[in-house]
Amino acid sequence: MLIRCIKRLFFLSLIGIACQAPKQKGDAEKGLTYDDMPPTIQALYNNSRGGDSAYSAEAGALYLKYLKEGQRDSALFCLIAFNEVLDQNYIYDSLVMFWSKEHLAKGLGTKENQHELLKLGYYIGSMYYTIENSDSTFYWLNYTLNHPSALPRTKVRCRTMLANTYANLNKMDSSIALKQANLDYYLRLKDTVNICVSSNNLANDFRYIFAYNLALEYIENGLRLATIKKDTFLEIMLRHNLGLVYAEDEDSVGDMTANVHRINFLMDHYSRKNLNMEYSQAISNIQFYGIRRELDSMEIWMNRFKAICEIQQGSSITKYQTYSAMLANFRNKPLTNTGFLKENAFNSREMKEYKEAISCYNVLFKSAKNSGQLNLALAYQDTLDDLHELLYRENFNGKIYEMEVKYKTKLREQELLLKDEELLSRNRTLILLAALLVILVLLFVKY
Secondary structure: HHHHHHHHHHHHHHHHHEEEEEEHHHHEEOOOOOHHOOHHHHOOOHHHHHHHHHHHHHHHHHHHHHOOOOOOOHHHHHHHHHHHHHHHHOOOOOHHHHHHHHHHHHHHOOOOOOHHHOHHHHHHHHHHHOOOHHHHHHHHHHHHHHOOOOOOOHHHHHHHHHHHHHOOOOHHHHHHHHHHHHHHHHHOOHHOOOOOOOHHHHHHHHHHHOOHHHHHHHHHHHHHHHHOOHHHHHHHHHHHHHHHHHHHHOOOOOHHHHHHHHHHHHHHHOOOOHHHHHHHHHHHHHHHHHHOOOOHHHHHHHHHHHHHHHHOOHHHHHHHHHHHHHHHHOOOOOOOOOOOOHHHHHHHHHHOHHHHHHHHHHHHHHHHHHHOHHHHHHHHHHHHHHHHHHHHHHHHHHEEEEEEHHHHHHHHHHHHHHHHHHHHHHHHHHHHHHHHHHHHHHHHHHO
């Protein structure tokens, strides 16, 4: 009888397993990832080919092939892979932008995978960010962020890019709040890789508002995790930010030489290179050799940096123009881009980006002085004095913000400690009551 019951239960369990729906591919947070894709589309996830025209031709041809065959989902996954490579390299591509917009518009509300389709909204917003079109960036990222079909990780990426856009517009409170929300999200998931990325993003904002101690704290926390994971990509990214803190903050005690050499060592042994990584390495070396006035080395890195910026365009070109003018001043050569520098200096001042404005006006001041235009040099000096005063106030505000954050963090830690002590005390009381109850029961049973 017992054996028959066991056989019957076993048979019913087999039927139950057979009737279950097939397991859906993809992650509930991320959606479909590289591992879920067929080999032909997996081959497109190659960040090192971001600036390669042959890669663009291959990816574009595959997308159009799937589209022509009516395989819209396969075409979508192909377009996502293509966009991901462009996004990781900070590259704007007008044709991919057109395809993404058209594919999204035609796919909404159809049987096409809506979760994956909404990823295109992020990529469109990200490309607008690359070319510094903030209005369009806000539109597409907010559209994606608020859409019910957008995946949690897609929303996180939208928040990151929205935060960067706010930071570019000097709205640091909004930027920090969005980046802190992302860090809290990854801390809940215990996603160590993205905890490092989010910590670095927050550190960048704290560095921007002169809260250097907070910036260093977040960078060092990220570096500890990156070292434990032996993640080269994360370490290069964090060390790049660390070098910027060393270069900007006179009070930071750090070996800039060792940090730059470490970045170069890591890049030499890192196989999955992309333009964004090379950009970080180039900036680190340009600043380092510029500070040391080793101009031949600075020029070598400037040439490498120029090639990267010509592919990325947008804000990268702006950065190259500024460093190029600095190098010209160091060599006492006449500037060829004074019009750009004046425009960038004025716009930076209007946007309260005082560090960038000072950098531009300083170059213009030195150029005017070197060429004997003393009246112009004096005018630039007056502007620089005003900007340094404004920068001092911003710096002071940043220090106050830093103190407030540390104070609130301390209070939160004390509150958590008190809650732990209360919980411990309550548990002890419960244990004591349970022990007394057991003793009373034993006494009752005995007597």
